[in-house]
Amino acid sequence: MRVVLALLTLFTSFQVSVAGIPDRIYGVNLGSWLLLEAWMLPQEWLNMGGQQCNDCSQCIASEFAFAQAYPKTVDGIFDKHWSTWFTQDDINQLKENGINTVRIPLGYWIVEPLVDRKTEFFPRGGIKQLKRGLQQLRDAGIAAILDHHALPGVQTAGQMFTGRCTNDVEFYTDYNYHRALIWTAVMTALSHLDPDFGSVFAIEAVNEPIMDATQTPGYGDFQKNFVRVIRAVELTLGVSVPGVQFSFDIQTSNFTAALATVANSNSNPSNIFTPEVKSVLLDTIPVLLEMGIELSLGSIFKFNLASARSNREPLVTNFMDVNWQHNSPPNPADAAIGPQGYDNHLYYSFGVNLLHIDY
Template identity: 40%
Template sequence: MPGEHRDLVARDGTNLFNRNVSVVDGSGVKRWLPGVSKIRGVNLGSLFIIEPWMSNTIWNNMGCGNSASEFDCVKLLGQDKANAAWAQHWDSFITQDDIKRMTSYGLNTIRVPVGYWMREDIVDRSTEYFPEGGLAYLERLCGWASDAGLFIIIDLHGAPGAQQLNAFTGQVPAQVGFYNSNNYERALKFLEWMANMTHTNNKFRNVGMLEVVNEPSNSPDNGESVRSNYYPQAFTRIRAVEKQLGLDQSHYLHIQMMDQRWGSGDPNQYLTDKYFAAYDSHTYLKFSNTPVDQNTYITTSCNDDRSGSSPTIVGEFSMAVPDAEDWTPQWNPTLSSNKEFYQRWFAALITEYEKEVGWIFWTWKNDLGDLRWEYDAAVQAGIIPKDLQSIYNKHVCG
């Protein structure tokens, strides 16, 4: 378990996260990431891509008003004013104290959603509007997390042209625009740049995984395009950077794709080399057709088999329920009568997810006032235990 520094071994026998990697900057400094038995982590949602639905107070204070996305707010404010507003947000939203609190809760991993505009030279400033200056704050964050011994996943959450019509991409265009050669090329340039940085900048020394795109479209044509075109190129381009740096294969980054359950098809279909491939599985009962009943939710979670392609991490989940039930007496998480249910449900969720590589909760903090979406608040409310191993004492799933 966390703190014991045992190697994490995938089903195929490969060692996942125990890495002793040279930083190729001429210093000869070695970096080492302690092995962990299971991934236990949180997403840093709304840090580098603000999602108005869960950060509305922040959004309004920045002057974004009814803007649908970062793109729209930057266009509204103008570049200079937007840069200042975002710099203030990046500087204060996640602090070093947050990182310390994560480790005190027994967490060992962070997933950092970012947009392609983090690499500023691939943004078309004549038609695209995004904040500038985020890289310095990403570097600072990764330095803090590396110093704290956290494993880091960098997730391309916002792809060029938008992979979904959703503000989590940083923009909400009239139609998705990611699925063409021009935007694939820009995303691939982002991945090359990020791969190079993780191997040459000591602040990024605990970044061990790049997720090449979050939640791509599951339409047949777009899914086929991602599988046959984008995924193979992502592997080729990232590995080319690592070969150019002269790295041994055992020091390569893990390359993560959405698993087949996401609905974009089998991510392995067109891959000729799956070395250090990894898979991301997202599960929210809130958006499923599961009957809204406490016993059913626990039973469903206890039987939520996420096996398949290995290694699989459940990269997003929460304890949210359908909107119509959110604050009813049966589901209100602030009522003492529901505390035991939410404790048991969380235990059921992660018991199942730890049958695979582990899990990453969505998200660390927000301003919804709803602990079902906020790991820090759920711990403080006594819903999630600080001693994560104690969930096995509940024997929720038998």
């Protein structure tokens, strides 16, 4: 990285140990790796072909604007950035400085089948770079949080971290909530099925939504569905979830077939498999099939239930703390099923961010 990671994230100690995660973890955000924010690398952004302006919606100051401006070259330019911004040397330096956890900001477009290429413009190929980086982090013993930093439709106006600087905020709709939940199901499946994702222990639902809860209709229901989708995928895999006494009798070693079986089942264990969750699972199947071929990931098509049960812990579902929003916001604690964590972005002098884990 050509810019030292600016935000140091200190984590409280775990109440219960999780496989592969130290009792006390120290981490950083991998800022501007797979989700580029031009203010973090101003000269490199200009060298890539980007622009700087006071209003980031009025120039090439986001990934969306860049891909729209350079449709024929964007993939190659970003692949070079991804390959050089975060390398084995960076991982070695993190390790040497006592960092044992990273938070990886991601855009929804890293799951490429979710992108409407007629109206949405983003670079392709990030998923392979994520897989590469996670493998290197795993080999170094560094744990990872997958942070859904930029949501379908944009979750906050005028911010580079959403991937598109715009005042047209459309995340808080049924259509985009659904797309975000498919993203969640895909990342959950990869975290359990792909050995390169073996260091992933948490998935964050949304980075910094609109702070006024009156402007985020349906967000509380999305929080609950986010947790349900993760647990539904895990239960399908046979991963034990604390507080959930249920397992499916699945007679197949094909994961996508198992998802179809569960989604078409009439059962509703522990209020997890709601109609929306089942719809998400069905819509996840073709996405996973496409990505399984792209990533040459045979475990998407064939998995070992016994191995899943014995070797995998449930992921930590992660949210912004309830204090992030005002005007009677939904409390993500109401959505918890199994281990859950909360970000507290205090932002005094851009100092300390905290993550608290409950079990």
